[in-house]
Amino acid sequence: MTGYILKRLLSAVPVLIGITVIVFLIMALIPGDPATAILGSYATPENVAKLNRDLGLDKPLVQQYFIWLGNMLQGDFGTSFALNRPVLDEVLERFGATLVLAGTAFVLCAVLGVAAGVVSAANQYGLADKAITFAVLLGISIPSFFLGMMMILLFAVNLRWFPVSGMWPIYGARSLSVLLTHLAMPAFALAVVATGVVARLSRSAMLEVLRQDFIRTARAKGVSERGVIWRHALKAAMVAIIPVLGIQAGFVLSGAVYIEMVFQWPGVGRMLVDAILKRDILLVQGGVVLVAACYVLFNIAVDVAQSLLDPRIKT
Amino acid sequence: MTAFVALLARNRLALAGGVVLVCVVLLALAVPVLPLADPDVTNTAQRFQPPLSPGALLGTDHLGRDLLSRLLWGTRLSLAVGFAAAIAAATIGAAIGIVAGFYGGRTDNIIMRGVDMLMAFPYILLALAIVAALGPGLFNALIAVAAVNVPFFARNIRGITVGIAHKEFVDAARLAGLSNRRIILSEILPNVIPVIVIAMSTTIGWMILETAGLSFLGLGSQPPQADLGSMLGEARSALITNPHTSIVPGVMILIIVMSINLLGDGVRDALDPRLKSGALSRPMAATRVDRAQTPPPPSGAGLLEVAALETQFHVRNRVYRAVGGVDLHVRKGECLGIIGESGSGKSVTALSIMGLVASPPGVITGGAAYYDGHDLIGAPYGRLRDIRGRSVSYIFQDPLSTLHPLYRVGDQLIEAIRAHRPIGRAAGRAKAVELLRAVRIPNPEKRITDFPHEMSGGMRQRVGIAMALANDPDVIIADEPTTALDVTVQAQVLTILDDLRRSRGLAIIFITHDFGVVAQLCDRVGVMYAGRIVEEGLTSDILRAPRHPYTARLMACVPELGAGKRRLEAIPGLPPVVDNLPQGCAFADRCQQVQAACRRAGIPLERHGTHAVRCLYPVPQSQEATP
Numbered sequence A: 001m002t003g004y005i006l007k008r009l010l011s012a013v014p015v016l017i018g019i020t021v022i023v024f025l026i027m028a029l030i031p032g033d034p035a036t037a038i039l040g041s042y043a044t045p046e047n048v049a050k051l052n053r054d055l056g057l058d059k060p061l062v063q064q065y066f067i068w069l070g071n072m073l074q075g076d077f078g079t080s081f082a083l084n085r086p087v088l089d090e091v092l093e094r095f096g097a098t099l100v101l102a103g104t105a106f107v108l109c110a111v112l113g114v115a116a117g118v119v120s121a122a123n124q125y126g127l128a129d130k131a132i133t134f135a136v137l138l139g140i141s142i143p144s145f146f147l148g149m150m151m152i153l154l155f156a157v158n159l160r161w162f163p164v165s166g167m168w169p170i171y172g173a174r175s176l177s178v179l180l181t182h183l184a185m186p187a188f189a190l191a192v193v194a195t196g197v198v199a200r201l202s203r204s205a206m207l208e209v210l211r212q213d214f215i216r217t218a219r220a221k222g223v224s225e226r227g228v229i230w231r232h233a234l235k236a237a238m239v240a241i242i243p244v245l246g247i248q249a250g251f252v253l254s255g256a257v258y259i260e261m262v263f264q265w266p267g268v269g270r271m272l273v274d275a276i277l278k279r280d281i282l283l284v285q286g287g288v289v290l291v292a293a294c295y296v297l298f299n300i301a302v303d304v305a306q307s308l309l310d311p312r313i314k315t
Numbered sequence B: 001m002t003a004f005v006a007l008l009a010r011n012r013l014a015l016a017g018g019v020v021l022v023c024v025v026l027l028a029l030a031v032p033v034l035p036l037a038d039p040d041v042t043n044t045a046q047r048f049q050p051p052l053s054p055g056a057l058l059g060t061d062h063l064g065r066d067l068l069s070r071l072l073w074g075t076r077l078s079l080a081v082g083f084a085a086a087i088a089a090a091t092i093g094a095a096i097g098i099v100a101g102f103y104g105g106r107t108d109n110i111i112m113r114g115v116d117m118l119m120a121f122p123y124i125l126l127a128l129a130i131v132a133a134l135g136p137g138l139f140n141a142l143i144a145v146a147a148v149n150v151p152f153f154a155r156n157i158r159g160i161t162v163g164i165a166h167k168e169f170v171d172a173a174r175l176a177g178l179s180n181r182r183i184i185l186s187e188i189l190p191n192v193i194p195v196i197v198i199a200m201s202t203t204i205g206w207m208i209l210e211t212a213g214l215s216f217l218g219l220g221s222q223p224p225q226a227d228l229g230s231m232l233g234e235a236r237s238a239l240i241t242n243p244h245t246s247i248v249p250g251v252m253i254l255i256i257v258m259s260i261n262l263l264g265d266g267v268r269d270a271l272d273p274r275l276k277s278g279a280l281s282r283p284m285a286a287t288r289v290d291r292a293q294t295p296p297p298p299s300g301a302g303l304l305e306v307a308a309l310e311t312q313f314h315v316r317n318r319v320y321r322a323v324g325g326v327d328l329h330v331r332k333g334e335c336l337g338i339i340g341e342s343g344s345g346k347s348v349t350a351l352s353i354m355g356l357v358a359s360p361p362g363v364i365t366g367g368a369a370y371y372d373g374h375d376l377i378g379a380p381y382g383r384l385r386d387i388r389g390r391s392v393s394y395i396f397q398d399p400l401s402t403l404h405p406l407y408r409v410g411d412q413l414i415e416a417i418r419a420h421r422p423i424g425r426a427a428g429r430a431k432a433v434e435l436l437r438a439v440r441i442p443n444p445e446k447r448i449t450d451f452p453h454e455m456s457g458g459m460r461q462r463v464g465i466a467m468a469l470a471n472d473p474d475v476i477i478a479d480e481p482t483t484a485l486d487v488t489v490q491a492q493v494l495t496i497l498d499d500l501r502r503s504r505g506l507a508i509i510f511i512t513h514d515f516g517v518v519a520q521l522c523d524r525v526g527v528m529y530a531g532r533i534v535e536e537g538l539t540s541d542i543l544r545a546p547r548h549p550y551t552a553r554l555m556a557c558v559p560e561l562g563a564g565k566r567r568l569e570a571i572p573g574l575p576p577v578v579d580n581l582p583q584g585c586a587f588a589d590r591c592q593q594v595q596a597a598c599r600r601a602g603i604p605l606e607r608h609g610t611h612a613v614r615c616l617y618p619v620p621q622s623q624e625a626t627p
């Protein structure tokens, strides 16, 4: 197993390199003089000159890329000109908040989505199935930011169950329960779409598995219907569900940007939007590379989970 | 195409989605000629008017602009951008996919590597990066959304293209000297366009959502121009004081995306062949029973007794009569063979006994299966489950697909026991080892931790038999258990079954299409054709002197009992389709003895002593058999 994990980690190296190439190329699209564009309205002539030197913008594109990559590998992502602090510090600080939000949303979407899909498939064409199918349709059709706004209106303003926004109260203690009350609405709003997608896929995966011969074998053994659904069918269906969970992880991680805006969550997404509006390009670059790299690593975890579930995968 | 439209129309939700969508699109198209207020004229004296105010049906926003007018103009813009992004992504993605799939080799490799890289990004993040480079703006947002969706199309279309690129008509075009470009345009493209359209119908909702999202963040359309997303973004600061300014554009996005999704789902379902065939419906825990008549009472002839069993498959409005009135019984310690071609109803008969026929589409429409005098077919599910695997157990044909692929065989054996009585870990393990030893698996202590795919076919089938024995059943129903095995392994498995029958007094029903197996194992045999027993008797009698012309032909196809290929396909003609059975003898079309009388009416099963035949002109007893 360790060998398999190492192998997957090694195979992630070209993907990570690819990600930096793509980000680099996208940034090369910037029209006009890159140094001025990167530094934006905060540029002073000295800064422009320094950046030109740092990035070697007078050098060929390939050489520029390697300079940039080398700097990043040494932990130097440059300095945010809008915030006047190292990009890495800012991103890491923000990333924790995003991970809390996206992680919670991911757990919600995985648990609720799979459960809903299984219940739906087990009662195909029944009342529960119809109700879930409709809820799923609603869930995947509603923009998460609109849902978040409506939740604020209902649960924070009218019912006063949850605070309107933010991760922590401005004053007062920081405890887990405080965090959870702040987290509940944004995590749910973020999870809704992904839950719908997972539920849909789980339902069809379950229906496919329930037709298989080994389900008939389980029934012929006298296994209870609950055992057939949750032990036999779900385990086999997970083989198809897990990759989709991996995709949804990327979705909640990056979709968090909307929710962070709506709920004033101090995460990386909101930082990126601010940075884009202020043309703080180095901050955008650093944020995108780090989040994407984190997602690549998470996908390795998904592959490992898959190989633990399915012994037929060669490890 | 008309069938497709009809199917779509039958799906009422999809139809509703389509109607709503058409209405919204028509409305958006008509916006310039509608008598609306100017969407951009500000009037701060009139800000935040509530809906239904005079002169402003939906009220006004924070600058006093008419919300209805802004909503409709915004809808127009959002739809236009969403569709444009979808078309751009589909066109570019399809072009990339076709090139990669058509040329293959290194081109394919390089392109798909790039596509995979792009897909390694969480894709909203990628859109943000693109907007960051190009700068905020609606057109740039459109480019970003289209770009992040290109890989999805490229990958889908490449898959389809690879399939087509190796078809004969493409080879023919190549031989005819057509240029690659001509082949792509005239042969490949027409075949992938339907796929592109389907992929678009499922993604266009997303693209509208994503562009709205970017505008919501302030990265899309810039004021004063507004699409639905930026309307929502601007309204956010007044969410608590004037929620209507948020609700109006938000609900519109919801309506648009939901109607697109409904329609898209309908299109997908209409095109999915599995839905049509019912292959995606969940089989019930037990076969549905719908008996019109009370079944005949048990005769007491055997431990397990099937009387007048009728099982049908109801697919749409067609009825397939898979089993049309079968009687059979098996005693303790006896082995009854059931033989017939595939499609003769022998497996369905076997599965019907314990309600294991997949339902839908299966329905048991008549008859009974008596175990120890009690009918199983009408039995409540709880009782049926109690008997399954404990008193009557099954061995299935292909153990690779009938064992759970993700559980160790030991655990599957223990579960078979646990389904009927509690057993501790150690005791369960010991029992599993003992069961594997009983079916002569070498090294059972090691093998119980194997997964099914780690075993050979013969070993797997032994596990299947061990599982059937787990609770010391009285009856085993074996549905072609040796068909997937090679001849030597087959012989070993048969020996195991025969020994078990003798040592434990098992009653066995053995389904097969192989007379060699019947000769080796079975005391009696029933021959099935088109869902009915056509001949039944002691194995020795039937082997020596078959009376039914079908049986005789079956046996003539067997070159030598117990050796060589013994498949039954060598009879000219095909068995009748069971949704269209002839009135008289079902074998008439393939029978050499057929007479006019054979086709007139149903033919009864005539019994003389132990031998029964369903034929008006049975084969005369052969010379050496008649004294």
Ligand code: SF4
Pocket: B548, B549, B550, B585, B586, B587, B588, B589, B591, B592, B593, B594, B595, B598, B603, B614, B615, B616, B617, B618
């Ligand atoms: S009833 Fe007639 S057609 Fe049927 S098997 Fe006998 S002889 Fe042939």
